[in-house]
Amino acid sequence: MVRSEGRRGFFEKKPGKKLYKRGKEKNLLDAAASVLLVLFALFIVSPVIVVAVRAFSEGTKPFVDFYVWKPVYLRGLANSLVISLSASLGTVLVSVLAAYVFAKVKFRGRSVIFYLYIIVMMMPFQVTLLPQYIVSRRFELYDSPGAMILPGIFVPFAAFLLTQVMKSVPDELIEAARLDTGSTLRIIWHIIVPTIRPGIICAWVLSFTEQWNAVAEPIILMETREKYPLAILLNEIQPGDILGFAATLMFFLAPLLLFSFFEDEVMEGLGDYGLK
Amino acid sequence: MxxxxxxxxxxxxxxxxxxxxxxxxxxxxxxxxSPEVTYDYPNFAEAGGRMLNVLPSSAVWTGEDGGTYVWKISRSDEFPEPAFVVNACPLAIEKEKDGKVYFGFSYGSIDSSDAVAVGWDTDLKEGMCVRPER
The missing domain is CATH 1.20.5 (Single alpha-helices involved in coiled-coils or other helix-helix interfaces)
Incomplete structure (x- = not known):
């Protein structure tokens, strides 16, 4: 850290002062901090625990109702899966190509377009909701899963994240690959994608979660109840109805399992690349 | 891992x-x-100088409150396929004779166009899905 002579950094103590307490006092402080953090973590997780306990309070009957006797909620779950998987996979495909252009291809106006991406990314979704409605009407996608999937594919966040990831790929690697094959798509598929696999998975999981939790867009872009995702239908369940807890548990099972499976890649994608 | x-x-x-x-x-x-239930429609019969509806006695059951009920079978739009559910309807029996019950029209009860379950093997519950057979 570069600093002027005679000035201390913020965390530096006066010479002779102990930065940390040693021995028993340090252990007590650490233990107290650990207890506080555990309590805080339990506080954060408590709604999930409450939902899980209440969902199983009547045995498996609420889940039998969810799967068999209340098929509208199961259909909502299926709609959520279709919309989220399609939109997130499309997002990754488009964003990898866009990220390659932003990170590795030099052309006039590249920075301007990239900053436009960032500006659009920072806009609240309500700003683009009306244009999405108009476009869905114009393309006759209104009240169809396409009205959710198509706008969901072209989200700027994934391109932004993958651009940062792709900047870490050495240019020499691409130049060496170009000697073997002149095809850019083959270079992307065979060289770049395996190299930035954690970043791609991170972008995919985050896009999936964003689409999964979308509430306002389906209300505006769809009107048939059978096509609603489960996020909308959860509002219709009566308070205190155990089926509501079972449906909520099923609702957050998919992103929970995905995140659990890809935890390492998501952490690497957000941690290592997000800091750059 | x-x-x-x-x-x-x-x-x-x-x-x-x-x-x-x-x-x-x-x-x-x-x-x-879904359990299979046998259904029928109420018939008309004259009893005591009045026209009353007639159902087999097997259609009638006693509720927890002591009242007499029948299971009315109606179409449900909750399911993507055509499905039928049963709903309990109160019945004011005026006469019972020879394995048949005679009842009049009353608000909230059944009429001659309603399909009524007259035989079932398993316990039925309000709103339960059934497969009606004649």
């Missing part, structure tokens, strides 16, 4: 498979789980 991945992906695939199975084969599963 590897065990965690195997367990997680197994659960996720089971989750996807369960959703797919119940979405595509839900009607068949519901039909298999």
């Amino acid at each position: 590897k065990i965690k991945r195997i367990v997680t992906i197994t659960f996720f695939l089971l989750f996807l498979a369960s959703v797919a199975v119940f979405v595509f084969f839900g009607p068949q599963i519901r039909a298999a789980l």
Whole structure:
């Protein structure tokens, strides 16, 4: 850290002062901090625990109702899966190509377009909701899963994240690959994608979660109840109805399992690349 | 770490498979789980100088409150396939004779166009899906 002579950094103590307490006092402080953090973590997780306990309070009957006797909620779950998987996979495909252009291809106006991406990314979704409605009407996608999937594919966040990831790929690697094959798509598929696999998975999981939790867009872009995702239908369940807890548990099972499976890649994608 | 991945992906695939199975084969599963009931429509008969509805005595059951009820079978729009559910309807019996019950018209009860369950093997519950057979 570069600093002027005679000035201390913020965390530096006066010479002779102990930065940390040693021995028993340090252990007590650490233990107290650990207890506080555990309590805080339990506080954060408590709604999930409450939902899980209440969902199983009547045995498996609420889940039998969810799967068999209340098929509208199961259909909502299926709609959520279709919309989220399609939109997130499309997002990754488009964003990898866009990220390659932003990170590795030099052309006039590249920075301007990239900053436009960032500006659009920072806009609240309500700003683009009306244009999405108009476009869905114009393309006759209104009240169809396409009205959710198509706008969901072209989200700027994934391109932004993958651009940062792709900047870490050495240019020499691409130049060496170009000697073997002149095809850019083959270079992307065979060289770049395996190299930035954690970043791609991170972008995919985050896009999936964003689409999964979308509430306002389906209300505006769809009107048939059978096509609603489960996020909308959860509002219709009566308070205190155990089926509501079972449906909520099923609702957050998919992103929970995905995140659990890809935890390492998501952490690497957000941690290592997000800091750059 | 590897065990965690195997367990997680197994659960996720089971989750996807369960959703797919119940979405595509839900009607068949519901039909298999629904009890079969025999139904009939009320007939007319004269009793004591009045025209009354007639049903077999097997259609009538006593509720927890001591009242007499029948199971009315009606179409349900809750399911993607055509399905029938039973709802309890009160019945004011005026006369019972030779295995038949005679009742008049009353608000909230059944009329001659309503299908009524006259025989069932398993206990029925309000709103339960059934497979009506004549």
